Amino acid sequence: VIGETSSASRFDATLVQITALAGAVTAFALFCACVGASPMGVFASIYKAGFGSWYSWQNSLLRAAPLMLCGLATAIPARAGIITVGNEGAFVVGGLAAAAAGLATASGPAWLCLWIMGLAGGVAGGAWIACAAGLQHYRGVNAVISSLLLNYIGIALLLQLVEGPMRDPGSLNFPATYPLPETHQLGHIPGSRVHYGLVFGITACLLTWFILERSVWGMKVKTVGGNPRAAKLVGLPLGRIILTASFLGGACGGLAGMVEVAAIHGRASQAISAGYGYVGILVAFLARQSPVRVLVVSLLLGAVLASGGILQRDHELPDSTITVFEGIAFLSILASEALTGRFTLRRALGTVTREGANAKS
Amino acid sequence: MTATMSRRAWLELLAVAPSLAQDALVAGFVYNGPKNDLGYNQAHAEGKQALKPVPYVRAFDEANVPETVAVEESMRNMIHQDGARVIFATSYGFLDPFVLRVARENPAVQFFHCGGSYRDGTDPPNVGIYFGFIDEVEYLAGMTAGLATRTGRMGFVAAKAIPQVLRNINSFMLGARSVNPAVTMRVVFTGDWVLPVREAEASSSLADQGVDVLTGHTGSPRVIVQVAERRGIFATGYQFNQSVLAPRGFLTGAEWAWGLVYRRYAELIHAGKSVALGTIPRRMTGTLKDEFCRLSPFGPAVTPEKRNAIANAKQRLLNGSQAVYRGPLRDNTGKIAVPAGSTIGIEDPVLDQMNWLLEGIQGDVRA
Numbered sequence: 001v002i003g004e005t006s007s008a009s010r011f012d013a014t015l016v017q018i019t020a021l022a023g024a025v026t027a028f029a030l031f032c033a034c035v036g037a038s039p040m041g042v043f044a045s046i047y048k049a050g051f052g053s054w055y056s057w058q059n060s061l062l063r064a065a066p067l068m069l070c071g072l073a074t075a076i077p078a079r080a081g082i083i084t085v086g087n088e089g090a091f092v093v094g095g096l097a098a099a100a101a102g103l104a105t106a107s108g109p110a111w112l113c114l115w116i117m118g119l120a121g122g123v124a125g126g127a128w129i130a131c132a133a134g135l136q137h138y139r140g141v142n143a144v145i146s147s148l149l150l151n152y153i154g155i156a157l158l159l160q161l162v163e164g165p166m167r168d169p170g171s172l173n174f175p176a177t178y179p180l181p182e183t184h185q186l187g188h189i190p191g192s193r194v195h196y197g198l199v200f201g202i203t204a205c206l207l208t209w210f211i212l213e214r215s216v217w218g219m220k221v222k223t224v225g226g227n228p229r230a231a232k233l234v235g236l237p238l239g240r241i242i243l244t245a246s247f248l249g250g251a252c253g254g255l256a257g258m259v260e261v262a263a264i265h266g267r268a269s270q271a272i273s274a275g276y277g278y279v280g281i282l283v284a285f286l287a288r289q290s291p292v293r294v295l296v297v298s299l300l301l302g303a304v305l306a307s308g309g310i311l312q313r314d315h316e317l318p319d320s321t322i323t324v325f326e327g328i329a330f331l332s333i334l335a336s337e338a339l340t341g342r343f344t345l346r347r348a349l350g351t352v353t354r355e356g357a358n359a360k361s
Numbered sequence: 362m363t364a365t366m367s368r369r370a371w372l373e374l375l376a377v378a379p380s381l382a383q384d385a386l387v388a389g390f391v392y393n394g395p396k397n398d399l400g401y402n403q404a405h406a407e408g409k410q411a412l413k414p415v416p417y418v419r420a421f422d423e424a425n426v427p428e429t430v431a432v433e434e435s436m437r438n439m440i441h442q443d444g445a446r447v448i449f450a451t452s453y454g455f456l457d458p459f460v461l462r463v464a465r466e467n468p469a470v471q472f473f474h475c476g477g478s479y480r481d482g483t484d485p486p487n488v489g490i491y492f493g494f495i496d497e498v499e500y501l502a503g504m505t506a507g508l509a510t511r512t513g514r515m516g517f518v519a520a521k522a523i524p525q526v527l528r529n530i531n532s533f534m535l536g537a538r539s540v541n542p543a544v545t546m547r548v549v550f551t552g553d554w555v556l557p558v559r560e561a562e563a564s565s566s567l568a569d570q571g572v573d574v575l576t577g578h579t580g581s582p583r584v585i586v587q588v589a590e591r592r593g594i595f596a597t598g599y600q601f602n603q604s605v606l607a608p609r610g611f612l613t614g615a616e617w618a619w620g621l622v623y624r625r626y627a628e629l630i631h632a633g634k635s636v637a638l639g640t641i642p643r644r645m646t647g648t649l650k651d652e653f654c655r656l657s658p659f660g661p662a663v664t665p666e667k668r669n670a671i672a673n674a675k676q677r678l679l680n681g682s683q684a685v686y687r688g689p690l691r692d693n694t695g696k697i698a699v700p701a702g703s704t705i706g707i708e709d710p711v712l713d714q715m716n717w718l719l720e721g722i723q724g725d726v727r728a
Contacts, residue, residue, distance in 0.1 A: 048442070056442065059438070174428055264430055271430070274431070309423050309438050309439075310442060319423065
């Protein structure tokens with residue numbers, strides 16, 4: 001019986017979400033038409049820039065990689081019942097810690113340096129989100145608010161350090177840390193210009209799926225997230241599970257920051273805060289906090305991000321067009337979350353039949 | 362309605378495919394800031410618009426591209442997705458290492474960068490540099506200001522104390538002093554190119570101190586001109602024509618005229634010339650005479666007599682009987698900056714080491 005209702009409600013939720021996305025796409029098409037571009041042409045361009053050729057595919061995959069990790073940063077804690085939006089902060093402190101660790105160990109072999117960077121980035125990002133989760137669990141501070149504010153602290157920390165103690169005096173116009181040696185940077189997947197961050201992202205998504213769906217600990221996490229009082233009654237260590245799940249989520253965000261430093265920029269600077277963390281929140285909500293869907297949604301949104309330039313070039317749309325699309329999509333998904341379970345056709349029909357049956361008997 | 366919409370939509374869809382004439386010259390522009398900043402970026406965007414009537418050119422642009430690896434991505438996309446054969450990188454920070462790196466990857470594409478220096482032997486051969494010398498126009502704008510001021514005090518809001526900015530401050534002051542020897546000017550440095558709040562504070566505080574002409578050198582002096590108009594004092598613009606912002610107090614301004622430069626590049630490239638082969642000069646520079654820059658239209662406060670005086674001065678600058686930097690000039694610490702009897706031409710590279718402010722200017726280059 002439980003299985004039935006949950007599959008029914010899942011069906012309803014999916015239906016609502018698809019409707020929401022269709023609404024978002026329609027609203028965006030209207031927006032395009034209002035600013036004087038042909039909606040069909042715009043969608044064709046988004047497709048061309050995202051998936052039109054191998055070159056475009058690589059563009060999308062490059063952007064999908066950090067999105068997968070940043071999506072998990074919200075999705076994993078959410079499964080334990082903690083909603084955080086601290087992805088950008090985790091991303092930035094992860095990148096910062098990775099840069100510091102990488103520069104400290106640059107004299108060693110490249111593989112060791114990269115491992116230490118990944119570890120440093122993961123631990124920094126993990127601790128960042130675990131802070132917000134801990135504040136909510138132990139002190140009752142809303143994690144949405146605290147993690148949002150932690151983003152600003154993280155970015156301020158980055159700016160302070162790259163313009164101060166960690167600054168390379170040679171970086172005149174654009175303050176940055178010293179660069180990592182090129183030999184110590186994260187390379188490309190052979191035959192492409194996509195870096196190994198994509199492998200990290202895919203692995204993390206699949207591993208998270210396995211842990212959440214196929215392990216005892218995953219079951220505990222979902223129990224804590226689904227019904228904390230019941231979890232407490234059966235004796236689950238709530239605090240430890242929440243903190244661990246949040247740490248794992250944050251670690252994914254931090255790892256994304258490490259990839260940004262080690263594969264893209266080769267150094268930490270203001271440029272690493274490019275908004276992947278914020279888009280990660282959208283990814284997690286579109287994916288309804290499921291790691292496998294995070295994988296798919298990241299690829300789609302990666303393609304959308306990759307089309308930012310072409311919309312300016314081919315349609316003379318403003319550079320903020322993609323942000324508008326993200327905003328519309330996010331709003332309609334949030335609205336759909338609020339509406340889920342209120343206007344369900346199935347339930348309405350179900351009630352009617354049941355009443356009919358009762359009347360007969 | 363639906364039928365026509367969908368037919369148009371399908372036609373649009375087809376048009377997206379690269380169905381271009383083979384000989385089309387595809388040019389991509391990247392700007393660091395917004396296209397409507399009424400300043401540096403809009404001046405370049407307007408320059409790009411001048412290519413629109415040229416039949417063999419297809420030009421497109423991306424705005425708000427940061428001076429990071431993001432600009433590499435933008436340039437690569439322009440080349441690989443739109444088939445760009447020439448890239449105009451309009452912001453100073455795009456060159457090293459971003460333009461240089463993408464230029465090495467794409468030797469068949471030509472890259473032209475606004476400002477900066479090219480290192481022979483090190484940098485890829487398919488990179489060219491273009492920029493203009495606007496000192497003479499600042500001089501003429503300064504003359505207009507010198508003729509307009511009643512209090513004899515002017516204010517200048519500047520981004521950074523770097524040679525390019527100091528040249529504009531000094532040439533503006535030289536123009537003002539040529540018609541009003543007693544005039545003084547106070548300079549405030551804000552520290553960066555786009556800091557509208559600080560620019561507004563600096564402008565207000567200058568107005569409080571009794572200046573009655575405001576001008577500046579930032580990414581866009583729009584805020585400076587707006588504050589001047591609100592305070593009922595005069596303003597001169599920079600980078601782009603800002604007259605719409607101050608219908609009463611706008612005098613004139615020094616603005617860039619990149620359209621001609623981009624047209625010239627397009628003609629050269631269309632004729633099969635290239636910077637890598639040396640048939641397009643490595644550095645393309647120009648002055649008032651070459652129409653790389655011009656005065657903004659005069660505002661209502663500039664009387665016909667004053668306009669005449671300025672037109673005459675412009676004529677003398679163009680025929681060489683008058684110069685911006687003609688000694689003896691003293692800096693504001695009393696030292697001789699340009700000795701008596703010597704004249705520095707505005708294309709002389711020695712001016713790019715300028716580290717002084719003219720006498721009569723209150724301000725400190727170390728600030």
